[in-house]
Amino acid sequence: MSDKTADRVAAATPTHIARKVRGLSDRAIAWIFVAPTIFLLLAINIFPLIWTIRLSFTNYKANRINREPEWIGFRNYERILTDSDIWLNMQATAHFLFWTIFFQVLIGFTLAWLINKKFKGNDLWTTIIVLPMMLSPAVVGNFWKFLYQPQIGLFNYIIAFFTGKDPSSFEMLGSVDLAPWSIVIVDTWMWTPFVMLICLAGLRSIPDYIYEAAEIDRASKLRQFFTIMIPMVLPFLMLAVLFRGIENFKMFDLVVQLTGGGPGSTTELTSINLKREAFEKWRTGYASAYAIILFVTVFGLASIYVKALNKVKER
Amino acid sequence: MSSFSITEPSNRTKWFAGTLVIAYALITMMPLVWIGLTGFKSPADAISYPPKYIIGSDSEAGFQPTLEGYVNLFTTRTRQTEEFLANNPPENWADEIVRQYDMVIVGPSKFGERFLNSVIIGFGSTFLSVFLGTLAAYAFSRFKIPLADDLLFFILSTRMMPPIAVAIPIFLMYRNLGLSDTHLGMILLYTAVNISLAVWLLKGFIDEIPREYEEAALIDGYTRFQAFYKVVLPQAATGIASTAIFCLIFAWNEYAFAVLLTTANAQTAPPFIPTIIGIGGLDWPAIAAGVTIFVLPVMIFTILLRKHLLRGITFGAVRK
Numbered sequence: 001m002s003d004k005t006a007d008r009v010a011a012a013t014p015t016h017i018a019r020k021v022r023g024l025s026d027r028a029i030a031w032i033f034v035a036p037t038i039f040l041l042l043a044i045n046i047f048p049l050i051w052t053i054r055l056s057f058t059n060y061k062a063n064r065i066n067r068e069p070e071w072i073g074f075r076n077y078e079r080i081l082t083d084s085d086i087w088l089n090m091q092a093t094a095h096f097l098f099w100t101i102f103f104q105v106l107i108g109f110t111l112a113w114l115i116n117k118k119f120k121g122n123d124l125w126t127t128i129i130v131l132p133m134m135l136s137p138a139v140v141g142n143f144w145k146f147l148y149q150p151q152i153g154l155f156n157y158i159i160a161f162f163t164g165k166d167p168s169s170f171e172m173l174g175s176v177d178l179a180p181w182s183i184v185i186v187d188t189w190m191w192t193p194f195v196m197l198i199c200l201a202g203l204r205s206i207p208d209y210i211y212e213a214a215e216i217d218r219a220s221k222l223r224q225f226f227t228i229m230i231p232m233v234l235p236f237l238m239l240a241v242l243f244r245g246i247e248n249f250k251m252f253d254l255v256v257q258l259t260g261g262g263p264g265s266t267t268e269l270t271s272i273n274l275k276r277e278a279f280e281k282w283r284t285g286y287a288s289a290y291a292i293i294l295f296v297t298v299f300g301l302a303s304i305y306v307k308a309l310n311k312v313k314e315r
Numbered sequence: 316m317s318s319f320s321i322t323e324p325s326n327r328t329k330w331f332a333g334t335l336v337i338a339y340a341l342i343t344m345m346p347l348v349w350i351g352l353t354g355f356k357s358p359a360d361a362i363s364y365p366p367k368y369i370i371g372s373d374s375e376a377g378f379q380p381t382l383e384g385y386v387n388l389f390t391t392r393t394r395q396t397e398e399f400l401a402n403n404p405p406e407n408w409a410d411e412i413v414r415q416y417d418m419v420i421v422g423p424s425k426f427g428e429r430f431l432n433s434v435i436i437g438f439g440s441t442f443l444s445v446f447l448g449t450l451a452a453y454a455f456s457r458f459k460i461p462l463a464d465d466l467l468f469f470i471l472s473t474r475m476m477p478p479i480a481v482a483i484p485i486f487l488m489y490r491n492l493g494l495s496d497t498h499l500g501m502i503l504l505y506t507a508v509n510i511s512l513a514v515w516l517l518k519g520f521i522d523e524i525p526r527e528y529e530e531a532a533l534i535d536g537y538t539r540f541q542a543f544y545k546v547v548l549p550q551a552a553t554g555i556a557s558t559a560i561f562c563l564i565f566a567w568n569e570y571a572f573a574v575l576l577t578t579a580n581a582q583t584a585p586p587f588i589p590t591i592i593g594i595g596g597l598d599w600p601a602i603a604a605g606v607t608i609f610v611l612p613v614m615i616f617t618i619l620l621r622k623h624l625l626r627g628i629t630f631g632a633v634r635k
Contacts (some may be wrong), residue, residue: 024538024539026458027458029454029458029539030457030458030459030460031454033450033451033453033454034450034455034460036447036450036451037447037448037450037510037514038451040447040503040506040510041507041510041511043507044485044504044507045476045481045507047484048481048483048485048488049481049484051484051487052480052483052484062483062487107339111336111339114332114333114335115336117324117329117332117333118324118329119330119333119336120329120333121333122336123621125333125336125337125340126621127617127621127625128340128343128344129339129340129343130621130624130625131343131344131347131617132347134564134613134614134616134617135568135613136567136568136569136570136585136609136610136613137568137570138570138574138585138586138589139585139588139589139609139610142589142602142606143346143350143602143603143606146350146599146602146603147346147349149362152363152364152366154345154346154349154366157365157366189343189346194628197625197628198628198629200629246474246475249477250475250476252477252478252479252570252571253570253585257570257589271477271479274477274479274480275575278479278482278483279482279486279575284483284487287483288483291476291477291479291480291483292480294477294480295475295476295477295480298477299475302475
C-alpha cells in the first residue's frame, strides 16, 4: 500500500460505500450488461415472431406492397391443416428424422464405445471423424450432389464396384425411391460425429470404480454393458437425439442444395415447402401461419421430450 | 502404464477398436479427399468414367493436375476469334490455361468479393456476439437478475425456430429499414442467432471462475467494472476463445438467411459456390476449387484447436 492520503482513505472506507462512490452499483451494471443482448433478441427474434403471428391472420403478399392486407382470421390455419400435400411433406420430414436419428445413434454410439477403448492416437482419429460436422451444410449438399451423379459420381462408382451393378442404372437423386435415402446418407455422414462426441462425454463420465466394483462382483462384460454403461449413457444419448431432432426438423440448406425437394416433392421437407410458399409463391400470410404451426410443433414435441429426459435423469 | 487396472482394455481389444475407428475415419474422409482432387482436374477428367484418382500418372486411372478449376473460379472469361488469339499472345500462366478453350480472361469473378463478404460478416458478427455475450453471461453468472432462469430459457428457445420462419418477418423488416443486402444487416442477424449459444456457453465458463478472485479485487479497491475486465476476463480467455470459434463457424457456414436476404452486395460464399457455371453446365472443377478454399480454413481450425472445440461441443450440449 502506498502512503498517499487518498489511498489510505480509500482503504479505510467500507467496501459497500466505496463501491457506491467510485463505481456503478451492481444492479446498474447487471442491467447495463444484459440490456444489449435482450434488446437484440427482442428486435431480431421476438418482434419478428409477433409480426409473424399477426401476418398469419391475413392474406398479405410481400411482393405486392401497395395492396392492403385483409384480416382473414383462422382461414390460413384451416387451409394448412386440411391440405393433404402438407401432410406428405410432414411424412417426408418424419422419414428423414427417424432414419437419420436411427443411424446416427447406432453408428455414433458404436464409434464412441470403440474410441473409449483408449487405443493409441484415438484423439487424432476422433478429430478427423469430427471434420464433416464443421463444414457448411449447403456446401456439403452441393458437393455430395457431384458424388451422387449417375455414371460419373464417386458414390455410384463405389456402389457399382462392390455390387457389380451398372453405375448408370440407378440415380440417387433422380429416383423417387432412392432420393429420400440419399438425404439420409449425407446427413448421417455429416452428423454422426456429433452424436459420437456426446456419447463419448457420457462414457467418460462413468467413473472407473463402478466397473471395478462390477468386476469384483464377477458381473460379465455383457451384463456390465447393459446394467452400467447403457443406463449411464442414456441421458447423454437422449440429449444428442433432442439436438439432432430439433436441427433436422429445421433442415433446409443441405437438402435444398442436394435435391431441391425433388424429384417431384419426395424430399420436400417442411422447411423447403415453407420457403416455396414464402419466397417463391409469395403467400406471406399463409407461410406465416405455416411457420407458426411448425414452431409450435417443435416446441411442443421438445417440451414433452425434455420431461421424459428429466425422468430418465432422476432414476 | 505402470499400475495394473482391471478396467483397462486388453491390447487385442485396443487393436480391434483402433482398426474399426480408423477404417471409419478413412471412409468418412473420402468425399473430402475427392473434392480436393477434383479441384485439380480438367473438366473432362472430372467427369470421366471410370474415375481418375492417381495424380500425374499416364495410366487409365491417372490425371494430369491442372489449376484450371482455380483459374475458372477466380476469373470471368469470354470466347475469342482465332485472329484475336493469334495476335494477342497470352499474358500470364492463367491466361495460357484458358487459351486451350479459345478463351481469354476478361476480369476477376465474383468469388473474391463473396469470400471477402464471408470474412467481414463472419468476424463482425463473431466479435459482436462474443462481446455482448460475455457481458450478459457475466451478469447472469454473478448478479441476481429477476426471472434469470426464464430469461435464459427464452434466450435458448429462440434457436428452435426454423430459419425460414424467422426469415419472413426479417425480410419485411429489413426491406423497410433498408438493411436488406447490407453487411450490417447480416452481422446483426447472425449476432442475434449466435448470441443465445454464446451466453449459454460463456455463463458456464464464468461460473467456473471462483467468485473469491473478484471479491479480493473489490476489497483491494477495484470497482466492479475494473474487477470484471482485469480479473474475470483474463480468467475466461480460453472460454471466450472457444465460444468465438463456434460463432465464427456458424456465421461462416450459414446459408438459409444468406440466400434469402442477400443478392449482390453482401452475399457470402455458400450461396455463391453452387452457382458457378462452366461450358455446358456446372463447372465441377471450379466448384470443387471453391469448396476446397472455403472449407479448408474450418478444417485447419478444427484440427489445431481440437481440444477446445470438442470440449465446447459436448459441454455446450450437456449443460443444456
